[in-house]
Amino acid sequence: MNAIRTSLCVALVSAWLVGCGSSVKLDDAAPVVDAKPNPAGGAGAAGANRAGTGQSSVTTVDASKIDPLAAGNLGRVVYFDYDSYALKDEFRPLIEGYARALSSAKTKKMVVEGHTDERGGREYNLALGQRRAEAVAKSLVLLGASDGQIEAVSFGKERPAVDGHDEAAWAKNRRAELKER
């Protein structure tokens, strides 16, 4: 969903009046004709011009009622490579989204839960999961959240998302989950 939305945004930026948030540069030429509503129409979509009541009207989209931290809206799981706690580029938009949401709502709190796959000792994996969660938490803080809004915890290998003893299962278990508190 995230990837589809991103590519739709890219497509729209080049041809349409845009509503895809911070990826828009202020000096991009915005064509006036052929303005069409954003066909993705997701809950997180910012304002889009709508045809109907003349060329000057603006329709407001009220984003204040949308909870950006709701699961499924931004995606809430970051996946990791084996023995690694490095944040991969593909999850950067997800983390940026949460950081913005936290930054604009200072009373919101989140927990980041780190996990590992089943291989290895329980305590070392608990610490590895913790390191993954801390990496995500640190990124959130760097991108605008406050330290006190986030707690990083770990379940090590104790709570796999997927049962299985192969790389397909392991890859789905090496993760950090972001949850609203």
Add this chain to the structure above:
Amino acid sequence: MVIPPETQHGPSRRRWLAGALAVGALHTVARAQFRVEISGVGATQLPVGVTKFRDEDKSGQSISGIVRADFERSGVFRIVDSNGDFDETSRPNYPEWRGRGADALVAGSAARMADGRFDVRYKLWDVVKGVDLGGQAFAVVTADLRLTAHRVADAVYEKLTGDKGVFSTRIAYVTRVANRYTLRITDADGEGGQVALNSTQPIISPAWSPDGKSLAYVSFESGKAVVWSQDVLSGDRRAIANFRGSNSAPTWSPDGSTLAVTLSRDGISQIYLMDPSGGNLRRITQSSAIDTEPVFTPDGKQIYFVSDRGGSPQVYRVGTGGGNAERVTFSGNYNISPALSPDGRTMAYVNRNGAEFKVMTLDLGGGSVRTVSDTTDDESPSFAPNGKLIIYATRAQGRDVLMTTTLDGRIRTRLLSSGVDVREPIWGPFGR
């Protein structure tokens, strides 16, 4: 250990050898909760007769049966034909017992006393020399009959081998069935199990206090890793480490005055010391890496721990006052879960080689490394308090099981529990 000289057995020697060969194959003893499989026994075992204790049927416990099972499980003894009515006052017919192939004989009784307790007595004879080696008497309540049988086994074991027995010690471990976890305490033979904690969330890293009265453990019941300390007898417990982030890996100092734990409260997993109540917190590792799995040396002066400060997890040691840490493991690129023998000379740990996780031992004096496991998915080794056995968790036939092994890896027992995954074993101390 009393090893039978070959010349003394005559016609029974063939029977003794046949017995030894039979035990060399897989020997299964069925029990209520655990199935014990003994394999890889050494070539020589001490043949012992253990006769039915007079009146033990009336006591409700097969005292002689528990003693025989303890001896068989140790791999050190072999039970000979023990039929007959004897007790601690008998005068053994030594030639008859030599004819049965016995080197030693245990007989006893369990008489009910007027106050409802039981008077359990035993005597031990050296059959080869034809000598009475003495015995003991215990006055115990019904609930302690199992424990008393184990104490008899310990006393005989020590008399015949010179080593302290661990039959009357306890182990704690975690079971998991679907989403139900228990922290369970059993006798060292897996029997007499009692539940210390029931949970729908994971429990890991149980640790006995040196006096055997408390268990510390990590519970996820509140949604993250928190260290608890629980009185075994009363069930009273308190959360002693519940800081920001994860709290885990509790372990007691040998004098019981201090706990070491792993805390992530400063943003990274590091090792801290605290009082048993959770106060007086002080950080003793200062790295920017993962430092975890602390364990005290028997003299209480150093802590061994796991760190990946060098790029991959290895075992290090540091003085309990903190300071520079010294690396201890050098073979392989993944060494975790250190456990120290009671004499401080041997470290058991888990090494990962490719996809295989194996319990190894390191001679801390000489540096030699030895493989003691024949499985490939091992976790959490723990020494018996006599230093002669290691218990650990592993995976066999799709189940999590517990294994014990002698330090040379030659005698192993597998404790299976049907339908239940068992993990995280920790051997309790002497002195129950």
